Amino acid sequence: MKPSRRDFLCAGAGLSAALLPLGLQPAAAADATLGGVAARAGVTFGTSIAADTLRIPAQAALYHREARIYTVDWALTFSHLRPRADQFHPGDAEAILAFATPAGIPVHGHALAWNESRPDWLMKLSNAGKRKALDRHIDETVAHFAGRLPSWNVVNEPFWPGHGLPGDFRDGPWLQAFGPGYVTRAFQRAQAADPRARLVLNEAMTEVWTEDGAKMRRGLLTLVDRLQDDGVRLDAVGLQGHLDPGRPFDDAGFADFLHQLGERRVDIWITELDVDDRAFPDDIASRDAAVAARYRDFLDAVLAVPAVKTVITWQLADSASWYNHAARRADPDAKRLPRPLPFDDAFAPKPAVDAIIAAMKKRIG
Numbered sequence: 001m002k003p004s005r006r007d008f009l010c011a012g013a014g015l016s017a018a019l020l021p022l023g024l025q026p027a028a029a030a031d032a033t034l035g036g037v038a039a040r041a042g043v044t045f046g047t048s049i050a051a052d053t054l055r056i057p058a059q060a061a062l063y064h065r066e067a068r069i070y071t072v073d074w075a076l077t078f079s080h081l082r083p084r085a086d087q088f089h090p091g092d093a094e095a096i097l098a099f100a101t102p103a104g105i106p107v108h109g110h111a112l113a114w115n116e117s118r119p120d121w122l123m124k125l126s127n128a129g130k131r132k133a134l135d136r137h138i139d140e141t142v143a144h145f146a147g148r149l150p151s152w153n154v155v156n157e158p159f160w161p162g163h164g165l166p167g168d169f170r171d172g173p174w175l176q177a178f179g180p181g182y183v184t185r186a187f188q189r190a191q192a193a194d195p196r197a198r199l200v201l202n203e204a205m206t207e208v209w210t211e212d213g214a215k216m217r218r219g220l221l222t223l224v225d226r227l228q229d230d231g232v233r234l235d236a237v238g239l240q241g242h243l244d245p246g247r248p249f250d251d252a253g254f255a256d257f258l259h260q261l262g263e264r265r266v267d268i269w270i271t272e273l274d275v276d277d278r279a280f281p282d283d284i285a286s287r288d289a290a291v292a293a294r295y296r297d298f299l300d301a302v303l304a305v306p307a308v309k310t311v312i313t314w315q316l317a318d319s320a321s322w323y324n325h326a327a328r329r330a331d332p333d334a335k336r337l338p339r340p341l342p343f344d345d346a347f348a349p350k351p352a353v354d355a356i357i358a359a360m361k362k363r364i365g
Helices: 005-022 034-040 051-055 057-066 091-103 127-145 173-193 211-229 251-262 284-302 322-330 351-364
Strands: 044-049 070-072 107-114 151-156 198-203 236-239 267-275 308-313
Touching: 034 044, 034 057, 034 351, 044 057, 044 091, 051 057, 051 091, 057 091, 070 091, 091 107, 107 127, 107 173, 107 198, 127 173, 151 173, 173 198, 173 211, 198 211, 198 267, 211 251, 251 267, 251 284, 267 284, 284 308, 284 351
Parallel strands: 044 070, 044 308, 070 107, 107 151, 151 198, 198 236, 236 267, 267 308
Antiparallel strands: none
16 A cells, blocks of 8 residues: 555654664764765765655665755656646655754755656646646745745756757757746746745756767756846756766766856756666676776766765665666566665665765865
8 A cells, every 4th residue: 555645744754753863863974974074075965865765764764864965856746746737746745854854954856847747637738728837836836845945956957959959958848838938937936936945957968978968068058158147046057967887978078067067156966976887797796896986986077176066866775776666667577786876775885985985085185
């Protein structure tokens, strides 16, 4: 039976009450934790989190101990909140807040306007109907969490060259309804709904050194310039960092791109960091070492850029990874499961933990 919203809320509150006496809250975190070392480096370290993370006490304790910020994984996407036009389901996000708030861990909202989160009912609307739907969604959602979510990914993944559209924008309901101006509109409405919330523009694949990656980097710089020229408040740019060693990359070149963003006086967040290990050997020790090396090399380059202020992994333990879930769906009997994250499916640290800590310490100097 699927747990109810009340079950999640009670579980979150109960876990928080149980963990706080153990000294696992961020204020008392030891320097040995990822969050503690990162804080000394002037970086906020965190992880995405889903409501079902709270079902496993050991996993919840791990996330509680290591992270200084949580990103809501899927619970605030349009499709999850509004599966029907007359529905609004914030319960999973409320459960995460019930878990995080007593410990003082901020929760980052993800994501208000994303063209890939589009329930069937939305796509049946006219463009005028879609415009009303986006305005209502941002106004109501941000207002509902105002004062409780200190930051939002306002627009997620605005670009996708594969769609072949002008400016390399990603197709979808919001682009269809407003054109590229949906980005400005979303930021303006989010700011009006909660003037204190920090506003983030989040994009994928900018670290990939291909023609499409170059188009997305150029598009993002142009979009940041346009938003700033229009007087839109943009506090940070998020770059996802789903690292795929099977694709071309250039960490030094990526750092140069980060410097260009930093010159625009925005903070930079790495928002969805993990390492796709499909290109690495089957042997677990060898694979874990290769994953760790990729984390280290990437973060060595990224953390040398002063504008980088936040690093968030997309989940923290392998069993919660989207790569793991996809592999299990494709083959429930799969022998080789992905190991893309700092902790394994038993919540034990892997070499990636030491690699991330080493990169953070290098920034400390």
